[in-house]
Amino acid sequence: MSRRFFFDSPIVGNAVELTGPEAQHLAKVMRAKAGDEVTLFDGCGFEFTAEVTTVARSAIELQIVEQREVDRELLFELTLAVALPKGDRQRWLVEKLVELGCTRLQPILTTRGVAQPTGNARARLERAVIEASKQCGRNRLMVIATPQQVADILATADRITTRLFAHPGDGETNLEHAREPGSRTVVAVGPEGGFTPEELAMAEAEQWSRVKLGPRILRTETAAVACASLLACG
């Protein structure tokens, strides 16, 4: 089980107090006691070895033993712009994109899409980012951006970014050029009903490159994870 815990503000000084769900996890699930050693990470690139000093009902005090900057990120910036699927599939998608190293998930509003997460639903997805980061060793949190209209994303992504658009049918499969160290890539993935002819025409007019993922129709979340793994692990 994970010995990594997320600390949601910059760690300065030698003593920190862990509260909220992370303290509960450490106290109740891991049954922490004074003297135990754990890893804390701050979501901004640093991890820390820390020793538990006191365990209370809702707060745990720890002493920082060592600080390190540990980079487990991709060598390029990867944004997945996705018309999110419904319910549990959203959480699954977020978990896999974190594991694969995506920098950012940009929910997109499309003509055939369903409502995108707000309020509590969004908070649950942000919690899923933390859980997945604890498990996979990432020290930077994947950002979940505010939902935007697909037309705005298609028109405003700047031209130094590699812009890819997943759609069944014709398209390229070699994405080597989209993973250059230091570069930026955005991949757009449509809703279950697909992109409309107007959305496709706009992507073409804005010179997004079309990506194909084989002759079968994948679910939105599978297509997004397939694109991320082609880019992240290829």
Ligand code: SAH
């Ligand atoms: N009925 C829709 C399918 C939508 S699948 C249609 O025919 O367009 C949901 C999304 O996943 C698509 O909009 C596309 O972005 C992506 N996708 C699914 N299968 C794909 C494939 N074989 N190649 C490229 N993208 C695919």
